[in-house]
Amino acid sequence: MELQEIQKILLGKFPDDILSFDESSDILTLTVRKSRILDLIQYLKDDLGYLFLTDLCGIHYPDQELQLGVVYHLHNLLKNTRIRVKTFTSVEAPEIDSLTGIFSAANWMERETYDFFGVIFSNHPNLIRILNVEYLDYYPLRKEYPLEDQTRTDKDDRFFGR
Amino acid sequence: MEHLGKEHILIRPEDYDKNFSTLNLGPTHPATHGIFQNILTMNGETIVDAEQTIGYIHRAFEKLAERRAFYQITTLTDRMNYCSSPINNIGWQMTVEKLLGVETSKRIDYMRIIIMELARISDHLICNSVIGVDSGAMTGFIYLFQEREKIYEIYEEICGARLTTNLGRIGGFERDLSPLAIKKIREFIAHLPKVIRQFEKLLLRNRIFMDRTINVGGISAERALNYGFTGPCLRAAGVDYDVRVMNHYSSYNDFDLTIPVGTNGDTYDRFCVRQEEIWQSIKLVKNALENLPEGSYHMDVPEFYLPPKEEVYSKMESLIWHFKIVMGEVDVPVGEVYHSVEGGNGELGFYLVSDGGRTPFRLHFRRPCFIYYQAFPEMIKGSFLSDAILTMSSMNVIAGELDA
Amino acid sequence: MTQYTKVDPPEGYSAPGFFATTLDRVVGLARKNSIWPLPFATSCCGIEFMATMGANYDLARFGSERLSFSPRQADLLMVMGTIAKKMGPIVHQVYEQMAEPRWVLAVGACASSGGIFDTYSVLQGIDKVVPVDVYVPGCPPRPEQIIDGFMKIQELVGNESLRRRYSPEYRALLEKYGIR
Numbered sequence: 001m002e003l004q005e006i007q008k009i010l011l012g013k014f015p016d017d018i019l020s021f022d023e024s025s026d027i028l029t030l031t032v033r034k035s036r037i038l039d040l041i042q043y044l045k046d047d048l049g050y051l052f053l054t055d056l057c058g059i060h061y062p063d064q065e066l067q068l069g070v071v072y073h074l075h076n077l078l079k080n081t082r083i084r085v086k087t088f089t090s091v092e093a094p095e096i097d098s099l100t101g102i103f104s105a106a107n108w109m110e111r112e113t114y115d116f117f118g119v120i121f122s123n124h125p126n127l128i129r130i131l132n133v134e135y136l137d138y139y140p141l142r143k144e145y146p147l148e149d150q151t152r153t154d155k156d157d158r159f160f161g162r
Numbered sequence: 163m164e165h166l167g168k169e170h171i172l173i174r175p176e177d178y179d180k181n182f183s184t185l186n187l188g189p190t191h192p193a194t195h196g197i198f199q200n201i202l203t204m205n206g207e208t209i210v211d212a213e214q215t216i217g218y219i220h221r222a223f224e225k226l227a228e229r230r231a232f233y234q235i236t237t238l239t240d241r242m243n244y245c246s247s248p249i250n251n252i253g254w255q256m257t258v259e260k261l262l263g264v265e266t267s268k269r270i271d272y273m274r275i276i277i278m279e280l281a282r283i284s285d286h287l288i289c290n291s292v293i294g295v296d297s298g299a300m301t302g303f304i305y306l307f308q309e310r311e312k313i314y315e316i317y318e319e320i321c322g323a324r325l326t327t328n329l330g331r332i333g334g335f336e337r338d339l340s341p342l343a344i345k346k347i348r349e350f351i352a353h354l355p356k357v358i359r360q361f362e363k364l365l366l367r368n369r370i371f372m373d374r375t376i377n378v379g380g381i382s383a384e385r386a387l388n389y390g391f392t393g394p395c396l397r398a399a400g401v402d403y404d405v406r407v408m409n410h411y412s413s414y415n416d417f418d419l420t421i422p423v424g425t426n427g428d429t430y431d432r433f434c435v436r437q438e439e440i441w442q443s444i445k446l447v448k449n450a451l452e453n454l455p456e457g458s459y460h461m462d463v464p465e466f467y468l469p470p471k472e473e474v475y476s477k478m479e480s481l482i483w484h485f486k487i488v489m490g491e492v493d494v495p496v497g498e499v500y501h502s503v504e505g506g507n508g509e510l511g512f513y514l515v516s517d518g519g520r521t522p523f524r525l526h527f528r529r530p531c532f533i534y535y536q537a538f539p540e541m542i543k544g545s546f547l548s549d550a551i552l553t554m555s556s557m558n559v560i561a562g563e564l565d566a
Numbered sequence: 567m568t569q570y571t572k573v574d575p576p577e578g579y580s581a582p583g584f585f586a587t588t589l590d591r592v593v594g595l596a597r598k599n600s601i602w603p604l605p606f607a608t609s610c611c612g613i614e615f616m617a618t619m620g621a622n623y624d625l626a627r628f629g630s631e632r633l634s635f636s637p638r639q640a641d642l643l644m645v646m647g648t649i650a651k652k653m654g655p656i657v658h659q660v661y662e663q664m665a666e667p668r669w670v671l672a673v674g675a676c677a678s679s680g681g682i683f684d685t686y687s688v689l690q691g692i693d694k695v696v697p698v699d700v701y702v703p704g705c706p707p708r709p710e711q712i713i714d715g716f717m718k719i720q721e722l723v724g725n726e727s728l729r730r731r732y733s734p735e736y737r738a739l740l741e742k743y744g745i746r
Contacts, residue, residue, distance in 0.1 A: 025497050025498050025499060026260065026499050026500065026501075027500065029498075051387060052387060052390070053390055054390070054502075054509065054511060054528060055500070055511055055513060055526070055528040057513060057526040059515065059524050060524075071513070071526075073500055073511075073513070073528075077387075077401075077403060077408075080408055080409070082500070084500065103388060103390065104385075104388045104389045104390075104536070104537070105388065105389050105390030105533055105536065107536055108532065108533070108535075108536045109533065112532075116224070129217075130216065130217055131216065131217035131220040131565055131566075131687075132217060132220060132652075132687060133217075133651055133652045133687075140222065140225060140686055140687075141224060141225050145686075146686075147222070147225050147226060147228075147229055147684070147685055147686065148684050148685065148686065149684075149685065149686045149687075149688075149690070152684075152690050154679070154690060154691070155684060155690065160684075188656075189653065189656055190606060190635075190656060190660060191635070192635035196608075196609075197608055197653060217650070217652055218608075218650055218652050218653045218656075219608055219609055219647070219648055219649075219650050219653065220650050220652065220687050221648055221650065221683045221685060221687065221688055222683070222685040222686060222687050222688070225685060225686075226683065226685055237682065238682075240610075241609065241610055244609060244610040244613055245613060288613075304620060304621055307616065307617065307620035307621065307622075308620065308621055308622065310617070310620075311617065311620070311622045314617070324614070324617075324706075324708065325610055325613055325614055325706050326610055326705065326706060561608065561609060562609045562610065565650075
C-alpha cells in the first residue's frame with residue numbers, strides 16, 4: 001500500500017525525529033520534532049512529490065506540555081495523495097522554521113498563525129500581524145482568551161447565556 | 163537577488179529611486195470589490211511594487227466556530243464566500259459527515275450537485291460581469307444580474323433565503339425539492355444559455371476587451387503552484403486541478419466533467435475559464451436534474467438531524483432526540499478530518515478537530531482567495547494601474563473569504 | 567399609455583399665478599428626490615445592494631442614479647456590511663469628509679449592532695463611530711427592506727429644517743463623536 005511505503009521511507013530517513021504516525025483519521029498524519037520540520041518538508045517536496053502546500057494552520061492544546069502546534073497539509077497532485085504533518089512547540093519558546101523558502105504560499109498562512117497563536121517563524125520575510133489590528137497585544141485564538149470584546153457596553157452577558 | 167522567500171519584495175531599498183511615487187489604493191475604493199488596501203509604489207504610470215494590507219473585515223470566524231454547535235456553524239460558513247454560499251454550507255456538512263462516517267444516498271448527492279452548480283454559476287456570473295464593469299462595459303452586468311435574481315428565486319424556494327442560505331442539514335436536506343423548485347430550475351437552465359451567449363457576444367471577442375485583458379496579470383504554472391493557487395486562477399495558468407475530479411465527492415464521478423484550462427494565466431484566460439465553467443455547470447445541472455433518483459432527502463443521523471416537528475410532539479424518542487440535539491448532549495466522535503470542495507474560487511477546505519464536545523475544538527477554513535491573493539504584487543509588477551484593477555477583479559477576491 | 571405618478575407638491579397656499587410655501591419644504595422636496603448615496607459596501611449586504619441597484623429592484627428611480635464613491639460629493643453614507651475595529655477609523659474619516667447636509671443609513675444587522683459577530687474584532691454597530699439616522703435590520707435585508715430604509719431617509723430629508731445643522735443639539739452630537 002502506498003501509505004505503508006511512505007511510512008517506511010520516512011521512518012528510514014528521519015528515524016529519531018518522527019514522533020508518531022497516525023492512520024486512524026482520513027489521511028496519513030505524522031508528528032515531527034520541530035528542529036527537523038524544514039528538512040522533512042523539503043524531502044517531501046523534492047523526493048516524494050508533495051509539491052502543493054494545501055494548508056498551514058495553528059492549534060493550541062492547553063493540556064499538553066508542548067502547547068502550540070502547527071499543522072501542515074501537503075498534496076501530491078500526480079499521485080493524488082495527501083499527508084498531514086504536525087509539529088509542536090512550547091509557549092515559552094515558540095520558534096519554528098518558516099517554509100517561505102520552499103513554498104511561497106506559506107507566507108501569509110504563517111503570518112495568520114503568528115497573528116492568532118503567537119508562533120514565531122524564524123526567517124520569515126515579514127512576520128507582522130495580518131488580520132487583526134496592529135496594536136492588539138495578545139494572541140486571540142489561544143484558549144485562555146474569550147471570544148467577545150470585554151469592553152463592549154451594549155450587550156448584557158446575562159441575556160446571552162455567558 | 164532572489165534569496166530565501168523574498169520573491170514578494172520586488173525592489174531593494176538601495177534601488178529605490180527618488181522619482182517613485184506612492185499611491186494608496188485604499189480600503190474604500192469603487193473598483194476593489196471588497197475592502198483591502200494596496201499601497202502601490204509607482205514609477206510614473208508603471209507599478210513597481212505593492213504592499214498589501216488586509217483584515218479590514220476580520221470577523222474571527224475560527225474563534226467563533228469554537229463556540230457554536232455543529233449545526234450552527236452552517237450560518238458562519240454562509241458568510242465567507244457570500245456569492246456562492248450553498249457551496250460553503252454543503253462543504254461544511256460534508257466535513258461533519260466525513261467525521262461521523264455517514265454515506266449519503268444518491269438522491270442527496272444529486273440534489274447537492276444541482277445546488278452547488280447553481281451557486282457556482284451565480285459566483286462566476288458576478289465575477290465575469292464585474293470584470294466587464296471594470297473595463298467599462300456596464301451592460302453585461304445589468305443583464306447577468308437579472309439571471310442572478312432567478313437563481314435567488316430558486317434558493318428561496320429551496321431554503322427560504324436569498325443570499326446567505328444556511329441550506330441543508332448534516333445528513334441531507336431539511337425538505338425535498340418541491341415541484342415548483344424543479345420547475346424553476348428547469349426553466350432557468352433552459353433560458354440561461356441564451357443570455358450567456360448574448361453576454362459572450364458583447365465581451366468575449368470584443369477587440370477592446372481583448373486588448374485590455376490579454377497578457378495582463380499573467381502568472382506561470384510553476385509560480386502558481388508554489389503560491390498555492392487553486393480554482394479558475396490555477397486552471398487559467400494551465401494546471402488541470404479540480405477538486406471535483408481529483409477527490410470526487412457527492413457522486414460527481416457519475417457525470418463527465420471537462421476541465422477547461424488556459425495557457426497564459428492572464429486575465430483573459432481567467433475570464434474564459436470561468437465562462438467555460440458556466441457552460442459545464444449548466445450541463446451538470448441538466449444531467450443531474452434529469453437523472454434525479456428516488457429516495458429519501460436525508461440520511462439517518464439521529465444525533466445531528468432534528469426530527470420533524472410532528473414527531474417531536476407525538477413520539478417520546480423524537481422529543482428526547484430533539485432535546486439532546488438542541489441542548490448539545492450528543493456524542494460526537496473524537497478525531498480530526500480535512501475535507502475540501504471546489505468552491506467558486508478554488509479548493510475550499512475545512513480542517514476540523516473534534517474533542518468530543520458540543521463545539522469543535524478547532525476549525526480552520528482553508529480559504530482559496532486568501533492564499534492566492536499573496537501573488538498579486540508579483541502579477542502586477544510592471545503593468546499599469548488600470549491593468550492592476552482588472553487583475554484584481556479577475557482574481558475574484560471576495561473580502562469575506564479573504565479575512566474570515 | 568404608461569402611468570406616471572407625480573410627486574405631490576408640498577403644503578402651501580396656491581392661487582392663480584402663484585404658489586406659496588416655506589423654503590424648508592421646497593428644499594426638502596428637491597433634496598429628497600436627488601440623494602447621491604455613497605455605497606460603503608463591505609460584505610454580504612453589499613451584494614444585496616448590488617441587487618437593489620440592478621434592474622429588478624431599481625434604486626435609481628428614487629433619484630439616486632449616480633452613485634458617488636467620493637465622500638466629497640455624496641449626501642448619504644450607506645454602510646452595508648460588517649465593520650471591523652480596523653475599519654472603524656476609516657468610516658469615521660469618510661464621514662468627516664462628507665459635506666453637510668449628510669445622512670447615514672446603516673444597512674444590515676452587522677452595521678446596526680455587530681450582528682451575529684459578537685467577537686473581539688468587530689465593531690458592535692457603526693453608531694459607535696458615526697451618528698446614524700436610519701437602521702435597516704436583516705441579515706442580509708431584502709432589497710425591498712433596503713428601499714424601505716431609503717424611503718425613510720427620504721422622509722427625514724424632506725422634513726428637515728434648514729437650521730438643523732447649525733443648532734446646538736446637532737453640534738453636541740458631532741462633539742460626542744469627535745467630528746470636527
